[in-house]
Amino acid sequence: MSDTHSETTRAVAFVRTQMLPEKAPPATSVGIIGWLRANLFSNALNTVLTIVALAFIFYILSGLIPWMFQSVWNADSLSECREIISEAYGTTHGHACWAVINERWFQLTFGFYPPELVWRPILAFVLLLVALAPVLFSDRFPRQLLVVTAAYPFVMPWLMWGGTIWGPMAAAAGFAIGYFGVRVLSPILGQLAAIIIGVVAALIWWVVLAGPVAGAIGSILPLGITPVESRQFGGFMLSIMIGVVAIGVSLPIGIVLALGRQSNLLIVRALCVGFIEFIRGVPLITLLFVASTLLNIFMPPGTNFDIILRVMIMVTLFAAAYMAEVIRGGLAALPKGQYEGADSLGLNYWQAQRLIIMPQALKISIPGIVSTFIGIFKDTVLVSIIGLLDPLGLSNAIRADAAWNGIYWELFAFIGAMFFIFCFGMSRYSMYLERKLKTSH
Amino acid sequence: MSTLTDPPKESFRLSMLIYDTRYRSATIQVVALMGFMLLAAWLINNTLTNLATLGKPIDFGFFREPAGYDINQRLLDYNSRDSHLRASFLGLLNTLVVAVLGCITATILGVLIGVLRLSSNWLVARIMTVYVEMFRNVPVLLWIVLVMAVLIESLPAPNAFRGENATASMSFMDSVAVTNRGVYIPEPLFDRSLGNISLLGESSLRFDVSVDFLVIVAVLIIGFWAAARIKARADRIQEATGQRPTTWYLRLGVVVLPLIAVLVALGFHLGYPELRGFNFQGGIYMRNSLIALWLALSLYTAAFIAEIVRGGILAIAKGQSEAAGALGLRPNRIMSLVILPQALRVIIPPLISNYLNLTKNSSLAIAVGYLDITGTLGGITMNQTGRELECVLLLMLVYLVISLSISAVMNWYNNRVKLVER
Secondary structure, rough: HHHHHHHHHHHHOOOOOOOOOOOOOHHOOOOHHHHHHHHOOOOOHHHHHHHHHHHHHHHHHHHHHHHOOOOEOOOOHHHHHHHHHHHHOOOOOOOEEEEEHHHHHHHHHHHHHHHOHHHHHHHHHHHHHHHHHHHHOOOOOHHHHHHHHHHHHHHHHHHHHEEHHHHHHHHHHHHHHHHHHHHHHHHOOHHHHHHHHHHHHHHHHHHHHHHHHHHHHHOOOOOOEEOOHHHOOOOOHHHHHHHHHHHHHHHHHHHHHHHHOOOOOOOOOOHHHHHHHHHHHHHHHHHHHHHHHHHHOOOOOOOOOOOHHHHHHHHHHHHHHHHHHHHHHHHOOOOHHHHHHHHOOOOOHHHHHHHHHHHHHHHHHHHHHHHHHHHHHHHHHHHHOOOOHHHHHHOOOOOOOHHHHOOOOHHHHHHHHHHHHHHHHHHHHHHHHHHHHOOOO | OOOOOOOOOOOOOOHHHHHHHHHHHHHHHHHHOOOOOOOHHHHHHHHHHHHHHOOOOOOOOHHOEEEOOOOOOOOOOOOOOOHHHHHHHHHHHHHHHHHHHHHHHHHHHHHHHHHHHOOOOOOHHHHHHHHHHHOOOOOHHHHHOOOOOOHHHOOOHHHHHHOOOOOOOOHHHHHHEOOEEEEEEEEEEEEOOOOOEEEEEOOOOOEEEEEHHHHHHHHHHHHHHHHHHHHHHHHHHHHHHOOOOOOHHHHHHHHHHHHHHHHHHHEEEEEEEEEEEEEEOOOOOOOOOHHHHHHHHHHHHHHHHHHHHHHHHHHHHHHHHHHHHHHOOOHHHHHHHHHHHHHHHHHHHHHHHHHHHHHHHHHHHHHHHOOOOOHHHHHHHHHHHHHHHHHHHHHHHHHHHHHHHHHHHHHHHHHHHHOOOO
16 A cells, blocks of 8 residues: 555656647758658659659750740841841750741731721720629629620620611610510510510511611711721630620520520420530531531521621530530539429529529539630630631731741740630639639638 | 309410410420421521522532542542542541540540649649640640641651761651651551451442451450459359469460460561651551641640549548558558549549540641541532532531430440439
């Protein structure tokens, strides 16, 4: 007994009564050295990989940096460029000739748009930013800016193609007629009938009346700006135009197609499925062939509408089919309880879609929607195959020019960098949007 | 006492078609169908009127006429006197060649990059991120045209290989010639060849199948079947006695020895490309348009596949590998028995839709002059005959059939590996 007790007391004597202060971690596991050990040299394989990667980066940069920065910015032809380079650096290889971009940047950006009118596409682009701002960053810009967004689809074609102001005005008037028709008639006839009559009235206006009325007003009051023909359009301006139209119009069409595909109306569903699967099953290039060769054959005899418009229509249809699949994914991901909750509140189909289903489905499908946008914007370069002068088409034209024959890295680097900036920007924006709309914790 | 009577029968009014939910769906469907049929009728009517005005009614007879153009990258025999149908058929084969080659390369590259992007080595992971972003955010057509331009401008012409002081030389022990016109690789030749079987006689879809090739495939199939039987026998012995006999040399031998015997019997040797006249002769010639398309499509699609692979591996909860480790499985068995089967279920569907995208993107061959189905049927044949409607519709149909077959395979696979839930 006493033995045990004495042992306990002796043991207690060795027990520390207060905590030791924390020690700094060893120098090898913190700071830069610690990070290097953890991330680059944690074991033999990693060390080898790191050394190989460093050698690779060094190899790339040692070629790329002199090429980019020891370069020529002012010259009239590739041979002149090469002379300057060989005088300055001794060899013509490994140095860029940015003079081609310096000389042709206007063409690569605007195509053959008349230089004195170039303020119009620039203004259209600025207005595009103003029109997009309240949609994309709804918390930072006043809602009144949405007026610009609503007017933009009519202002943009007028600024780009020029001509009389009454054409776009007449097109806008169709929407006004439809809208006010529905507003006035729905208390009298009920909503569904009013919508049908409104849509029919707007269609009659566009198809039958808009052209003559616009012509008549135009002959009395000729307000307009210098017209520019479609074949003068080109460069990034053309890519952005086709991309923006396709992206903007395909989203609503895609939503309708997705709803149609989910619908329990057999025929409606079959039509939507057929359209989506057909468009998704063929390459865009075949649809562009349709735009360039067949679309005029499908229209009433004598119709001959603009090639850019035809391309826009086909690219939009293409984008809409992909958009529909992305949104269908979002709809399918919603729990069934959301639909049942909407039903239990007594909402009808459209109210439920507008207030409960669509906001959530669209939020879920943001990554897919944005990657579709990026895909569409990238695909606009395909129009060079049917002879439109997008940046790639122009680069071929420049390479065929005697002065710049044989140049390729510089042009492709410039075009690629521009596309990269746009697409990368879009993907970063989608990440911002996802974070902003995130409701989970 | 009141009696229950039926509610008075409502007489049918026309407005019930719209306002009564019992009839509304039928109304909407009928209206939609009528609208669609009206639209279709309008389009067809316009088309027929326009074609009649142009004086070219729909007629597929041009397919029998001689094509008159050459297809320089081809799998089967063809000359310019062959019909348009034969040209389109060869174009279709060319599309399939580039699609299959591209899918294989893109998968290998993509899996490698996707795994490396998850590497614990910071530098390697960053390089792979740069690769993925670089290829995903630049149009594939730009990559194709760029690779083509690089091949044409930076590689040596065939005449650089000639003479005493040649500036270029063949690689891989003088067996592969990389020139600005394309790449020449050795071809398999047989001294005692068994000849070809001609399918479909002299028609436009005639198809020669090498008997040597068939024999080799048959021997390989038998070899693998025998190897599987040996493995099954080893499994049975292991279950009965607990001892697993060593069989790897038997299984290897059963596959390799008959193959070698057949190759020797057929007199197998490689035909090397040789510089003769202005160009290389012999060997398999892959034009630079094929190489550019193959390379660019593979690099581009690999970036997408890498993301899919990364996502698939990340989707498997860490607890799965920990639980497998707790059961005493070794790391490679954890990978093959636990992680991979689950990750593949996530990876395969988007992977197949990327194969589909690659196949559709191969239509961009027209930009570099590789004669695939778009280049033959949708390009030269269409321009020569002026039959836009027939050519474009057929072209779409061909791609549609390819796409639908690929997605049928995808659906079959999806149903097979689907999680069976309650």
